[in-house]
Amino acid sequence: MGQFIQYMINGVISGSVLALIALGIVAVFKATKVVNFAHGHLILFGAYFYFTFSVVLSEAAFMPDWIRSWDPAWLQAYAGDAAMFSPKAAIASWVSDLPRILLGLIGALAANAVLALIIERLVMRPLLGQSAFAMILSTVGLIWVLEGSAGLIWTAEAEQVPALGPNFPIRFELFDQNLFLFSGSLVNLVVALLLFASLMLVLRYTRSGVAIRATAEDQSTAYAMGINVPRVFSTAWLVASTTGAVAGAILASRNGLSPAIGLFGLSVLAVVLMGGLDSFAGVLIASMLVGILSSMAQWKLGGGVAEIVPYVAVLVVILIRPHGFMGQEEIERI
Amino acid sequence: MLSVTQASLAFGGIKALDDVSFTAASGEITAIIGPNGAGKTSLFNIISGFYKPQQGRILFDEQDITHLRADKRAELGIARTFQNIALFRGMSVLENIKLGGHTRLSTGFWSAGFFYGEARREEARLRAEIERDVIDFLELDHIRKAPVAALPYGLQKRVELGRALAMQPKVLLLDEPVAGMNREETEDMARFILDIQARWGTTILLVEHDMGMVMDISNQVVVLNFGRQIALGTPDQVQANPAVIEAYLGTSATTEATATEEPA
Amino acid sequence: MITGHFKTDYSADEGIWSNWPKRWGLVAALIGLAIFPFMASNYALLLAGQIGIFIVAVTGLNVLIGYTGLMSLGHGAFFAVGAYTTVAIHHEWPLTFPLITLVISTVVAAAFGVLFGLPSLRVKGLYLAVATLSANFIILFLIEQDWLAEWTGGVRGTETPNAVFFGIELVSQQAKYFFIMPVMVLMLLFAQNLFRTRFGRALIAIRDKDYSAEILGIALFSYKLKSFAISAAYCGAAGSLWAYFFPAILPEDFGLNMSITLVVCLVAGGMGRTLGPIFGTILILLVPEMLKVVAAAITGGDATSQTWVSPTRDILFGLMIIGFLIFEPMGLVNIWDRFWRFMSRWPFAK
Numbered sequence: 005m006g007q008f009i010q011y012m013i014n015g016v017i018s019g020s021v022l023a024l025i026a027l028g029i030v031a032v033f034k035a036t037k038v039v040n041f042a043h044g045h046l047i048l049f050g051a052y053f054y055f056t057f058s059v060v061l062s063e064a065a066f067m068p069d070w071i072r073s074w075d076p077a078w079l080q081a082y083a084g085d086a087a088m089f090s091p092k093a094a095i096a097s098w099v100s101d102l103p104r105i106l107l108g109l110i111g112a113l114a115a116n117a118v119l120a121l122i123i124e125r126l127v128m129r130p131l132l133g134q135s136a137f138a139m140i141l142s143t144v145g146l147i148w149v150l151e152g153s154a155g156l157i158w159t160a161e162a163e164q165v166p167a168l169g170p171n172f173p174i175r176f177e178l179f180d181q182n183l184f185l186f187s188g189s190l191v192n193l194v195v196a197l198l199l200f201a202s203l204m205l206v207l208r209y210t211r212s213g214v215a216i217r218a219t220a221e222d223q224s225t226a227y228a229m230g231i232n233v234p235r236v237f238s239t240a241w242l243v244a245s246t247t248g249a250v251a252g253a254i255l256a257s258r259n260g261l262s263p264a265i266g267l268f269g270l271s272v273l274a275v276v277l278m279g280g281l282d283s284f285a286g287v288l289i290a291s292m293l294v295g296i297l298s299s300m301a302q303w304k305l306g307g308g309v310a311e312i313v314p315y316v317a318v319l320v321v322i323l324i325r326p327h328g329f330m331g332q333e334e335i336e337r338i
Numbered sequence: 339m340l341s342v343t344q345a346s347l348a349f350g351g352i353k354a355l356d357d358v359s360f361t362a363a364s365g366e367i368t369a370i371i372g373p374n375g376a377g378k379t380s381l382f383n384i385i386s387g388f389y390k391p392q393q394g395r396i397l398f399d400e401q402d403i404t405h406l407r408a409d410k411r412a413e414l415g416i417a418r419t420f421q422n423i424a425l426f427r428g429m430s431v432l433e434n435i436k437l438g439g440h441t442r443l444s445t446g447f448w449s450a451g452f453f454y455g456e457a458r459r460e461e462a463r464l465r466a467e468i469e470r471d472v473i474d475f476l477e478l479d480h481i482r483k484a485p486v487a488a489l490p491y492g493l494q495k496r497v498e499l500g501r502a503l504a505m506q507p508k509v510l511l512l513d514e515p516v517a518g519m520n521r522e523e524t525e526d527m528a529r530f531i532l533d534i535q536a537r538w539g540t541t542i543l544l545v546e547h548d549m550g551m552v553m554d555i556s557n558q559v560v561v562l563n564f565g566r567q568i569a570l571g572t573p574d575q576v577q578a579n580p581a582v583i584e585a586y587l588g589t590s591a592t593t594e595a596t597a598t599e600e601p602a
Numbered sequence: 603m604i605t606g607h608f609k610t611d612y613s614a615d616e617g618i619w620s621n622w623p624k625r626w627g628l629v630a631a632l633i634g635l636a637i638f639p640f641m642a643s644n645y646a647l648l649l650a651g652q653i654g655i656f657i658v659a660v661t662g663l664n665v666l667i668g669y670t671g672l673m674s675l676g677h678g679a680f681f682a683v684g685a686y687t688t689v690a691i692h693h694e695w696p697l698t699f700p701l702i703t704l705v706i707s708t709v710v711a712a713a714f715g716v717l718f719g720l721p722s723l724r725v726k727g728l729y730l731a732v733a734t735l736s737a738n739f740i741i742l743f744l745i746e747q748d749w750l751a752e753w754t755g756g757v758r759g760t761e762t763p764n765a766v767f768f769g770i771e772l773v774s775q776q777a778k779y780f781f782i783m784p785v786m787v788l789m790l791l792f793a794q795n796l797f798r799t800r801f802g803r804a805l806i807a808i809r810d811k812d813y814s815a816e817i818l819g820i821a822l823f824s825y826k827l828k829s830f831a832i833s834a835a836y837c838g839a840a841g842s843l844w845a846y847f848f849p850a851i852l853p854e855d856f857g858l859n860m861s862i863t864l865v866v867c868l869v870a871g872g873m874g875r876t877l878g879p880i881f882g883t884i885l886i887l888l889v890p891e892m893l894k895v896v897a898a899a900i901t902g903g904d905a906t907s908q909t910w911v912s913p914t915r916d917i918l919f920g921l922m923i924i925g926f927l928i929f930e931p932m933g934l935v936n937i938w939d940r941f942w943r944f945m946s947r948w949p950f951a952k
């Protein structure tokens with residue numbers, strides 16, 4: 005029982021990261037009707053950018069010392085002689101990392117945004133109006149372009165990057181069971197869910213949100229109504245790339261920096277289809293489900309099985325409900 | 339030949355068909371008319387097997403086909419054309435029409451792959467048949483090799499008719515065969531339809547908004563309005579039916595409207 | 603040169619080798635294929651064998667994507683099934699006649715094709731792309747499992763057998779070439795024939811307008827599954843040849859990268875055309891070689907070990923997919939057609 009709850013919690017935490025990744029795929033699909041197979045690699049770039057700004061750049065010679073490691077007197081006083089692995093020590097070390105974490109995040113967001121705009125402008129825009137097949141394939145082509153470029157630019161592998169939040173073990177009791185998790189994971193969970201929720205609010209209540217939804221409903225009508233459709237496209241790609249950058253930072257700090265992040269992102273596509281391509285709610289449910297299932301599989305069957313859980317799950321779901329939990333079926337009038 | 343009994347079909351709240359019953363007699367032309375959205379295409383869809391009616395039955399040659407798959411119905415001899423042209427756009431006219439022969443051929447995977455032998459003879463036979471019964475008949479000789487996507491609308495409709503004809507069907511469903519055509523093209527099409535009826539004795543169901551054509555060529559007319567069947571009879575009977583006039587012209591017009599009035 | 607040709611009966615009009623450039627082109631290509639191994643280096647033969655095998659697989663993919671209009675990003679899996687079936691057969695019965703192994707591997711792959719084609723009955727396009735991609739991951743996962751390791755070698759891969767025909771073991775590149783090429787030519791001709799008859803036309807009809815196909819009496823579900831089976835069978839045959847061709851195989855050889863490479867070859871060559879897979883495969887498999895030559899020229903030495911070669915190749919592949927989709931969606935075959943149209947009118951018109 006204790007184990008079970010423990011793995012449930014782990015599952016929810018990884019589910020929230022899946023949801024954050026899925027968010028980008030859904031946003032782009034809603035606006036542009038393109039399913040971005042390369043979203044995982046956009047995330048990979050986010051992770052590498054985060055590494056570049058928070059590690060490489062912060063250690064560059066021209067950077068002031070306090071960026072590399074902020075060490076004001078009050079922090080020293082606070083840390084005092086805190087024991088290793090104690091919350092206090094973890095928080096103190098996080099605070100001293102904070103400048104470079106922020107530099108990393110801001111840099112990754114900005115760089116990824118630029119990257120997404122370039123992709124949108126140079127690749128997706130010329131293919132506008134082409135078949136779904138061409139769109140899918142061009143994003144598949146992007147996978148290789150991005151992966152290859154990452155391979156050329158960054159040779160770093162399994163590098164350490166600073167986590168977004170302070171990381172210390174938390175022990176607690178639930179239903180009489182001793183459980184435990186890392187505060188870092190908790191921060192990731194909160195960040196992911198907050199981003200997810202706030203983007204849904206933005207979509208619902210802001211002008212550009214309405215524009216995106218209108219475009220999703222019917223592109224040409226939206227155009228006729230004076231909505232700047234190309235701008236909607238760019239906005240969607242911006243949303244995807246920036247949330248992707250955060251996801252990349254989380255993944256890199258959790259599992260280490262490696263090209264495998266791209267493939268992990270690809271597996272989220274399966275999650276998205278399970279939930280229903282155009283439904284944020286469905287995708288959230290699917291993310292949690294896959295997160296939990298993977299975590300359970302890890303517990304009972306080992307890590308290898310956990311990796312293919314999304315793929316098995318999506319096959320099952322597609323056979324039973326072809327358009328996912330909450331996806332809209334496109335009816336073809338004859 | 340073909341009869342629909344008490345068929346109903348609903349999409350969510352919309353009743354596309356509501357208790358429709360009629361019989362299309364063998365070798366005759368039955369027209370189905372009604373304002374836009376009346377359920378005419380839906381009726382064709384339940385006959386050809388795209389949708390299953392929630393209630394009612396469809397009999398073909400005394401066989402209950404209500405639950406048969408669309409392709410099985412085609413094998414039995416039900417052919418149709420579509421309101422919005424549904425040709426195979428990547429193919430030539432000839433290839434489109436050849437596909438109509440699908441159910442009558444037997445080449446399977448292996449003989450297709452080895453080709454020389456039975457498959458080749460069958461192809462030659464099909465080609466000769468099509469040339470005679472479809473291409474010559476519908477006067478498509480000059481465009482047989484043309485890609486269909488490049489043809490004008492009227493010709494595309496004719497190719498679609500040809501494709502259905504290549505099935506040598508017993509029942510032919512034509513969904514608005516002359517929509518969007520000029521007078522001359524309409525007359526050609528009407529002539530083709532009558533020729534088909536005369537030459538092969540095909541039972542024809544025809545959805546059409548062109549009242550002139552409907553009244554001229556059909557033996558029986560079914561009138562639908564909001565999914566309900568409001569009249570059934572010969573063209574003359576239907577034209578005189580007040581319910582029909584009302585459906586077409588609105589309530590106020592009932593008295594002034596004469597049976598000869600024809601919406602273009 | 604005017605290549606106008608007039609037919610006097612319908613069966614001649616149905617022919618596909620009807621004009622002399624086509625007929626002589628075929629003869630010339632066959633002769634070229636036959637004498638190539640006597641003039642080529644071992645390395646060129648290695649490439650040629652690889653290209654031949656890929657052409658078979660891409661032709662299979664063409665049946666599914668190009669002719670039936672169903673997407674797949676998982677055909678590497680069927681390649682794997684073919685290759686591993688061949689290895690497993692030789693593991694159990696080392697002396698099996700290679701053609702029998704080839705046929706069995708093909709049939710087993712076809713069976714897997716049917717299984718993983720099942721989603722195609724309910725979903726199209728993108729959904730199918732993800733379903734097949736999932737199938738790829740799952741099949742490779744199974745191959746890597748310990749309980750199959752006796753036959754598959756698990757994650758570490760396995761050595762593969764050589765084909766033995768009547769006591770002659772095909773060891774040299776040249777000998778293997780003469781095994782691969784006839785199989786390739788026959789399978790190409792088979793595919794070519796398929797699409798001039800009822801069976802192939804039905805698949806094309808499904809691609810162009812599925813509901814129209816249905817009312818013409820084409821049973822969508824059975825034809826879609828057959829299409830999956832055929833395309834998987836071709837990949838299975840390719841996999842079997844692959845196992846005979848290379849000394850060892852690894853599960854990861856058949857992963858997403860291979861699946862996408864197959865699609866890239868198809869897109870570059872031209873979908874729904876017999877020549878497409880041939881042109882596309884030759885182009886795509888030669889790109890890394892050209893890159894090596896360029897790299898050698900730049901660095902002035904052997905560049906195969908340079909770390910930048912492999913990522914650059916990936917980038918080039920990716921750019922080629924995108925480039926073809928944007929600028930030449932019909933692939934190289936279209937350029938080829940344009941060339942011949944031009945030639946057939948020259949010098950009277952442009």
Ligand SMILES: Nc1ncnc2c1ncn2[C@@H]1O[C@H](COP(=O)(O)OP(=O)(O)OP(=O)(O)O)[C@@H](O)[C@H]1O
Nearest residue numbers: 335337349352354373374375376377378379380381
């Ligand atoms: N697939 C579907 N899903 C939902 N509603 C449908 C569907 N097909 C038809 N309908 C609805 O059923 C009703 C009947 O449509 P149908 O196409 O049969 O009309 P029709 O008589 O053919 O009209 P028209 O003359 O415009 O072709 C309409 O209200 C239509 O919106």
Ligand SMILES: [Mg+2]
Nearest residue numbers: 378379380421
């Ligand atoms: Mg209609």
